[in-house]
Amino acid sequence: MTQLSSQRYLSTRGSSSGLSFEDVVLKGLASDGGLFIPEEIPTLPETWESDWRDLSFEDLAFEILSLYISPSEIPSEDLKDIIQRSFATFRHPDRTPLVELDQQRRLYTLELFHGPTFAFKDVALQFLGNLFEYILVRRNKGKEGKDRHRLTVIGATSGDTGSAAIYGLRGKQDVSIFILFPDGRVSPIQQAQMTTVLDANVHCLAVEGSFDDCQAIVKSLFADEDLNSTHNVAAVNSINWARILAQTTYYFYSYFRLTTSPGYQAGSSVRYVVPSGNFGDILAGWFAKRMGLPVEKLIIATNENDILDRFFKSGGHYTKKPVENGKMTNGVKPQDDGVKETYSPAMDILVSSNFERLLWFLAFETETSGSVEDRRAKASESISSWLNQLKTEGGFCVTPAVFEAAQREFESERVSDEQTLETIRNIYTTCSPPNVPAGSARSSQTGGYILDPHSAVGVGASLRSIERNPGTYHISLCTAHSAKFAHAVDLALQGQEGYDFQRDVLPEEFVGLEEKESRVTPVAAELGWQGVREIVKKEVEQELQGLR
Numbered sequence: 001m002t003q004l005s006s007q008r009y010l011s012t013r014g015s016s017s018g019l020s021f022e023d024v025v026l027k028g029l030a031s032d033g034g035l036f037i038p039e040e041i042p043t044l045p046e047t048w049e050s051d052w053r054d055l056s057f058e059d060l061a062f063e064i065l066s067l068y069i070s071p072s073e074i075p076s077e078d079l080k081d082i083i084q085r086s087f088a089t090f091r092h093p094d095r096t097p098l099v100e101l102d103q104q105r106r107l108y109t110l111e112l113f114h115g116p117t118f119a120f121k122d123v124a125l126q127f128l129g130n131l132f133e134y135i136l137v138r139r140n141k142g143k144e145g146k147d148r149h150r151l152t153v154i155g156a157t158s159g160d161t162g163s164a165a166i167y168g169l170r171g172k173q174d175v176s177i178f179i180l181f182p183d184g185r186v187s188p189i190q191q192a193q194m195t196t197v198l199d200a201n202v203h204c205l206a207v208e209g210s211f212d213d214c215q216a217i218v219k220s221l222f223a224d225e226d227l228n229s230t231h232n233v234a235a236v237n238s239i240n241w242a243r244i245l246a247q248t249t250y251y252f253y254s255y256f257r258l259t260t261s262p263g264y265q266a267g268s269s270v271r272y273v274v275p276s277g278n279f280g281d282i283l284a285g286w287f288a289k290r291m292g293l294p295v296e297k298l299i300i301a302t303n304e305n306d307i308l309d310r311f312f313k314s315g316g317h318y319t320k321k322p323v324e325n326g327k328m329t330n331g332v333k334p335q336d337d338g339v340k341e342t343y344s345p346a347m348d349i350l351v352s353s354n355f356e357r358l359l360w361f362l363a364f365e366t367e368t369s370g371s372v373e374d375r376r377a378k379a380s381e382s383i384s385s386w387l388n389q390l391k392t393e394g395g396f397c398v399t400p401a402v403f404e405a406a407q408r409e410f411e412s413e414r415v416s417d418e419q420t421l422e423t424i425r426n427i428y429t430t431c432s433p434p435n436v437p438a439g440s441a442r443s444s445q446t447g448g449y450i451l452d453p454h455s456a457v458g459v460g461a462s463l464r465s466i467e468r469n470p471g472t473y474h475i476s477l478c479t480a481h482s483a484k485f486a487h488a489v490d491l492a493l494q495g496q497e498g499y500d501f502q503r504d505v506l507p508e509e510f511v512g513l514e515e516k517e518s519r520v521t522p523v524a525a526e527l528g529w530q531g532v533r534e535i536v537k538k539e540v541e542q543e544l545q546g547l548r
């Protein structure tokens with residue numbers, strides 16, 4: 001197998017192609033509104049299974065990422081170093097340990113929450129932060145003062161993404177990060193995780209208003225030419241390609257942990273079950289599968305915000321609202337859009353941005369005639385027209401060929417709030433695995449394993465799939481530590497034998513966090529986005545003068 005000497009990237013909507021990895025990392029979103037994808041999905045080296053099975057997480061990440069990032073762009077030694085530093089912040093030596101939850105049912109959990117903020121987004125954002133820094137340091141060699149290329153990362157958060165982004169970028173040279181959150185509407189722990197990071201380049205803004213108000217301000221700032229011309233505004237949201245790429249590693253890593261374990265029955269098939277919101281996590285699994293990882297099916301687990309589940313249950317209708325009598329309800333206005341608040345808030349989305357990437361590849365592959373260039377152009381045309389329909393009519397329907405292609409690789413399950421709590425309870429009372437990694441949550445009295453509500457959506461979906469496919473191994477991704485979602489966990493487990501949140505769930509890192517020194521800038525509603533723009537300018541200026 002020859003390593004791709006120059007992997008190039010294109011936009012799903014067709015306007016740009018031939019881009020380098022560095023271009024797509026810094027840009028995030030294509031100028032036509034599309035998402036960046038690799039021109040080709042690399043295939044695995046012939047001997048991948050024997051060569052890679054015993055590698056550490058970091059060494060495995062290097063092998064996989066090297067297939068997407070040309071050494072002419074980032075020399076191998078540098079890439080290795082970036083990877084090492086990104087995962088050195090994880091508390092567990094496996095980085096993403098695999099736990100045998102239920103031997104009989106062949107159910108495993110893949111714990112993705114051993115990073116600095118106790119959520120799976122750390123896997124991607126630790127890497128992205130180091131990547132930004134690396135690119136900037138290289139661009140700024142020999143440059144001083146105003147000549148240096150700087151980035152101003154701005155984002156809105158309803159809770160989890162903010163802290164993971166802050167921990168990814170804290171202390172990084174030539175990057176300032178501003179995180180807007182709705183004052184009083186994120187949990188005290190989530191707020192403390194953000195505001196107690198005192199590095200000079202970290203700026204938390206508590207906005208008087210809702211999460212939507214925060215997002216509207218961020219959108220206006222991104223569209224503002226004045227700020228962009230002076231401050232290079234950048235995003236770290238889940239559409240950044242580097243985030244997807246970093247996440248492919250744990251699919252491979254967990255596959256090896258499973259298949260090299262003594263209990264594994266050779267030749268049995270493996271399914272991955274992924275609690276999904278923006279479709280970034282499971283898309284990484286799809287790339288792993290397409291590269292050649294033997295995954296039988298990927299199972300999308302949604303909460304009551306179920307656009308992805310409805311896509312699969314309705315023969316390929318991707319609509320903000322349920323279709324009625326086989327017809328889309330026309331004329332859905334953005335202001336009618338309702339996101340449901342659930343116990344798994346990090347999955348509360350109306351549309352899943354990264355789904356566009358999958359649809360592009362499926363549209364490309366089901367286009368059978370014409371040159372590669374023609375087929376690419378046709379796929380991009382389909383995507384553009386579908387996404388336009390989503391905007392103007394509230395939804396679209398894919399071709400039967402695309403739908404069948406999606407069905408070959410995916411299944412979906414919707415898990416309600418009630419079923420989420422039931423699953424937390426059910427697993428707590430029936431599963432006490434003997435080998436639980438330090439730092440995951442379980443009762444020290446009964447050994448009962450304690451899921452967070454997002455992970456419980458995944459496990460709830462897994463149990464249904466197991467009923468239909470006994471004998472198949474299921475790896476269910478755990479995306480957050482249960483301490484972060486105390487409310488739902490308490491609702492599920494209060495009064496159960498041996499359950500004590502303070503004693504068994506709360507990590508020592510969280511104890512006393514809310515009393516620590518913190519820094520936050522309040523933003524009154526009447527300031528509007530222009531007021532926030534002035535705060536951004538002022539705080540960056542102070543940062544540069546060393547006044548923070």
Ligand SMILES: *Cc1c(COP(=O)(O)O)cnc(C)c1O
Binds near residue numbers: 279281282480
């Ligand atoms: C972001 C997030 C998800 C959803 O992941 P996507 O990549 O958006 O599908 C699930 N669980 C938790 C805890 C998250 O933070």
